[in-house]
Amino acid sequence: TKPVYAFEEADSENRMLLGGKGAGLSEMTRLKLPVPPGFTITTEVCNKYYDNNRKLPKDVMPLVMKNIEKIEKKTGKQWNSTKNPLLVSVRSGAAISMPGMMDTILNLGLNEKTVGGLAKQTKNPRFAWDSYRRFIQLFGKVVFGVNDEKFDHVLESAKTKQKVKDDSQLSVESLKKIVSEYKKICESHTKRKFPDSPNEQLGLAIEAVFKSWMGERAIVYREKNNITKDIANGTAVNVVTMVFGNMGDDSATGVVFTRNGHNGKKEIEGEYLINAQGEDVVAGVRTGKNVSLLKKEMPKSYKELSNACSKLEKHFREPQDIEFTIEQGKFYLLQTRTAKMSAMALIKTSVDMVKEKLIDKNKALTRIPAQQLEALLHRTMDESKVKNHKQLAKGIAASPGAASGIAVFDVKKAIELGEAGKKIILIRKETKPEDVPAFFSSEGVLTSLGGKSSHAAIVSRGMGKPCIVGCSELKINYDNNTCAANGTTVKEGETITIDGSAGTVLIGEVPTVEPKVTKDFEQILSWAQKTKSLGIRANADTPEAAKLARQFGAQGIGLCRTERMFNASDRIGLFVDMIMAENIEERGKVLKKLGQLQKSDFIQILKAMEGYEVTIRLLDPPLHEFLPNPEELAEKIHKLEKKKATKELKEAKIILKRARELAEVNPMMGHRGVRVGITYPEIYEMQIRAVFEALVELTKKKVKAHPQIMIPQISSIAELNHIKKIYDKIKKEVETKNKMKLTINFGTMIEVVRAALTANELATTAEFFSFGTNDLTQGTFSFSREDVEGKFLPEYMEKELLERSPFQSIDVNGVGSLIKIGIANGRGIRKNMEVGICGEHGGDPSSIKFCHKAGLSYVSASPHRIPIAIVAAAQASI
Ligand code: PEP
Ligand code: MG
Incomplete structure (x- = not known):
């Protein structure tokens, strides 16, 4: 490979090398679409830059300079010229798009x-300055890391001085003054003269873009979005001839989706601004006009845009996210990439594109990131209750779903309170990439500025x-947080509800x-x-959850x-x-009594899952989980003693004694699961009987019920056989009493390391296995499942000792090996034995892929994750 490729000579298939933007620009150039000439410096150079200190x-x-000469030839403009100067933009672009996370410089070459x-x-000094x-x-x-606010301050005071509202009303004279002030700001920051040579400017800009790859916000974004080195390794730099959307009223710039990114409808959707530069739209500083108006304002350009949209869609077979600029009536494309759409839009476009024969069903399924489907299962406002709440305001619906939380105006505070478990609605005038951590800790985001392509909208949708x-x-008002x-x-701390599908903000929850x-x-x-081919089951403990899952x-x-x-x-007291x-x-x-309640549950x-x-x-x-915490109880006793509440006191003291008897230092590895069943057989007897009796009743009513009984925390065949005897005894009793044969499979969880290793023994009794990967992960790593994620795990990930939490996504090498051993051992004894997984991993797409490959019979996930699991299972088998 070469370090630098002109757009027309690059292999646009190679996104890893050229980055998404570079690949898009070269592909559009090949398609003979109007792209300003330019070139890409590869991601390999980025990696060499880091290797090279x-x-x-x-x-x-x-x-780079050779390629600048090529551009000069194509455009007739000259680098560093006083007549017809060539100006360029310098843009980042990694293999996976990271909107707004890295840096871009425009108008480079000016001095x-x-x-x-x-x-x-241009016959337009105002524009030039x-x-x-x-x-x-x-x-x-x-390049120099000067704080933006310093520049804004100069600009604002110039506007005040000239008594104008808009930047575009500033005179040439005040712009010249601003330029000189701006330079002074840079010079006092760097203690060097502002670079005038376009060559030096370009070199510094290229380095700055490479540097931004390891900038904090880019690193956080990659971490949160699981962008690992195998899918994006370094950024490329694109140097593109500048075209200007701010050359007057016959110029414009815009960002559109070829289909509606919110609901997937087949229509060009987006915004543009007359007489503006691209960044104005993306940053959401000025709210753009709906692109449908462009049809009236600039019909010729709109036609070109709409032709480009359909050409690009047909070519890429994916809705595109396009940046365009119109310079004095001439239409240019500056970027195309696969549109990041809401889950709803992904679904609709998948179905539509199959109908349009753009893609086949497999492609329709694989293009939907399964994880995103959860968004579709988001809650919406209860319409019947909306009338009880005052509507505060209405804005642009940018990402669907309804959420309530307390109003927080400060990014840091949102992170703190969010991490402390509070539900937050982050309210800002606009958001910037460095605010992304606050998105994670908020339920929803509300901004007063920006359009559907603004930062806040894109990040939330993602x-x-x-x-x-x-x-x-x-x-x-940031001063008093209101x-x-x-x-x-x-005010800050008051509860509001936002509906991201309607754009409405309501008071209260x-x-x-x-x-x-x-x-x-x-x-x-x-x-x-x-x-x-994988089966999909639900983790559900109530009839409602079972119905929903179904x-x-x-x-x-x-x-x-x-x-x-x-x-x-109604039962905790009994328990x-x-x-x-x-x-x-x-x-x-x-x-x-408890048995009766369980039986009816x-x-x-079973009916819901007939x-x-x-x-x-x-x-x-462990039983003590059902009793009050001994320390808290002791405190209560202390208070009761003061109040002389004798009866209550006596009761509390008895409970405290029992709670202390049962307390354990390490309950996760303590008296739980089958160990309770062995020491209190009457509890398991009651439960087994309740299942059998439920089956009797349903069989009489001709309901096709298929219960299976599963024992937790098994570590040896001796334990399992011990419980099996109880099971056999109860089965016989209920069968005899009701004069019917009852079939209930008897199986075990595999969630203790020893169980996985001795699964061949367990399979002599167990008719099925289910991997409890929560406990299995806990045991395999000796990581407490309750504690690690809030403690050392984040640092482990920061230090790249772990890529993901093993409690969210299965640890293929460790826990995965145990699963494979368990399956092989079990099926060695019982061919075609049913083996499933019911830990949290059952709803995680990458774990599901593993489960499919490992040959599991099914995965079991919480009801809201069932659609994710279904789609992920289909994707795994494509
Ligand atoms: C497991 O350990 O994976 C499991 C499903 O059981 P629980 O989460 O209830 O311990
Ligand atoms: Mg468990």
């Missing part, structure tokens, strides 16, 4: 000499969080409702169902955690009584 390799600048040339050539001013500001910020932008009636509209003021699955979504799910497409329940049923308010029982008779009485859940298997897991947590 942050210095450009020697051969790069001479090649005291060439600015005059530009003025003459304004371009020069913008150049110094960007260059100062990006994250599947509700967002409203351009809410111009909302007056935000916002106000239509006579109502909201509006109740939200479960989302509905659209027709297009159903279509995608049905294609995915037919394509996938609606979403679950084919059974892979994990019903029976202890969750004891946590319901505590059971623990406190002084003898077995007393415990027996309470267990009988099982009946409802025809499918429902894996019911017997009690897992």
Whole structure:
């Protein structure tokens, strides 16, 4: 490969080398679309720059200058000329697009000499000096690290002095003054003269773009979006002939999607600004006009735009996100990339493009990042309750879903409060890339400026969080942390609700409702169902959850955690009584009542999942989890003693004694799971009986129920056989009593390392396995699943000791090996044995890919993640 490629000579397939933007520009050049001439410095040069101690390799600048000469020939403009100066933009572009995360410099090549040339050539000195001013500001910020506010301050006071509102009203004289002030700002910051030589400017700019690859915000973005080195290694630099959207009223610049990025409709969607530069649209500083107006304002350019849109879509077979500029009536394309769309839009465009025969069904499925589907399952406002809440304001709906939270105006505070577990709505005039960490800790984002292509909108959409932008009636005041509209003021800490699908902001917490699955979504799910081979089950513990999971497409329940049923308010008291029982008779009485409750729960859940298997897991947590915390209880006792509340006191003391008896230093590895079943067999007996009796009742009603009983925390065949005897005894009793044969598969979780290693022994009794990868991961790493994510794990990821949390995405090399051993051992004894997974990993797309390859029978995930799992399973099998 070469270090530098002109657009027309690059291999546009090679995105790793050219970056997305470079590849797009060269592909558009090949398609003979109107792209300003330019060239790409490859990502390989970026890596060499870092290997070389942050210095450009020697051969790069001479090649760059050769390519500048080529541009001179193509455009007839000259570098560093006083007559017809060639100016360029210097833009970053990695293989995976990272919108706004890295740096760009415009109008490069301007200096005291060439600015005059530009003025003459365009017959517009105001334009020339304004371009020069913008150049110094960007260059100062990006190359020298000067704080933007310093420049803004100069600009604002110039406007005040000249008594004008808009930048465009500033006179040439004041622009010249601004330029000289701007230079002074840079010079006092760097203690060097502002570089006038375009060659030096270009060298510094290229280095600055390379540097921005390792800038903090770029690193955070890559981490959060799982952009690893194998998919984007370094940034390329694109040097492109400047074309100007700010040359007057016959010039414009805009950003459009070839299809609606919000709902997927087939229409060009986006914004443009007359007489402006591209950055103005992207930064959301000025709110753009809807692109449909361009049709009237500049019909010829609109036609060119719409032709380019369909040509690019046909070529890339993906909706595109396009930047264009119209310079004195001449239309140019500056960028094309795959449009980042909302989940809803991805689904609709997938279905539409199949109908249009642009893509096939497999492509339709694989182009949807499964993780994003969660956004479609977001809650919406309960329409019947909306009327009880005052509408504060309305803005542009930028990312769907409804969310409530407290108003927070400060980025740092949003991060702090969010991490402390508060629900936050981040309210800003506009957002910048460095604000991204606050997006993660907020439920939703609301800005008063910007359009659908602004930073806040794009970032939120990518994250599947509700967002409203351009809410111009909302007056935000950072000094006293309030916002106000239509006579109502909201202070920091007050609750609001935003609806990112409608653009409305409401006062207070509006109740939200479960989302509905659209027709297009159903279509995608049905294609995915037919394509996938993995089974999909749900982790569900209530009849409601079971119903929802089934609606979403679950084919059974892979994990019903029976202890969750004891946590319901009408049973927790009974369960505590059971623990406190002084003898077995007393415990027996309470267990009988609990058994009735469980039986009726099982009946409802099995009914909701009629025809499918429902894996019911017997009690897992240690008993003390159901009792009050001993320290808190001791404190309460202390207070009761003061109050002399004798009866309550006596009771509390008894509970405290029991809580202390049961307390453990390390409960996760303590008296839980099957160990409880062995020491308190009456509990497991009750649960097993409840399952059998539920089956009797349903069989009598001809409901096709398929319960399975699963034992947690098994580490040896001896434990499993011990419980199997109880199971056999109860089965026989219930069968005899009801004079019917009952089939309930008996299986085990594999969540203890020893269980995976001795799965061949377990399979002699167990009829099925289910991997509990939460505990298995905990045991394999000796990482406490409850603690690590808030403690050392973030630092592990920062230091690249771990790429992801092993509790979110399966650790293929370690835990994955145990799973493979477990499957091979189990199926060595019982061919075709049913083996599933029910840890949190069951809803994670990359873990699902692993499960598919490992030959698991099914994955089990929480109801809201079922559609993700279905699509991910289909993708794994394509
Ligand atoms: C597991 O350990 O993966 C599991 C599903 O069980 P629980 O999360 O209830 O411990
Ligand atoms: Mg477990």
